Amino acid sequence: MRDRVTFSIGEHGVPSAKTETGHFNLLAGQLISDIIRYAPDLLTLVDKIDRVRAGESPAEGYEGNSSLFLVTPDGVQVSDLAEDGDSATYTFDEARAVILQYLDFLAPSAAQKQDAVSRWEAEAGRPYPGRGELGLS
Secondary structure (H helix, E strand, O other), X not given: OOOOEEEEEOOOOOEEEEEOOOOOHHHHHHHHHHHXXXXXXXXXXXXXXXXXXXXXOOOEEEEOOOXXXXXXXXXEEEEEOOOOOOEEEEOHHHHHHHHHHHHHHHOOOHHHHHHHHHHHHHHHOOOOOOOHHXXXX
């Protein structure tokens, strides 16, 4: 990765992110402001990336309160929803790595990951295809 992201919980219990070079500012900002602490939505983002990458879908999007996460065959674009908002594009691998890093931050134990997967599966109505990648059976 061209940048490194460090996630933490601030003094008021709100997630925060710090990047070394700024490359991941928009993606990290989207995660902490739109996903906040709901780990199943991180699985949704990874699933959207994987579906487009595999050719199962031409494009997938996720709109939060502050940004739009759009996956196309060209990669992942995160756009700030502010009127004069910025946007940034990431490779599938870059976006997946940061999202999974945030998942590890929010759900560090196998039990917490299992809970996130169970919630995702209940909401999606299908098994989560990336269980093995998360160390789950």
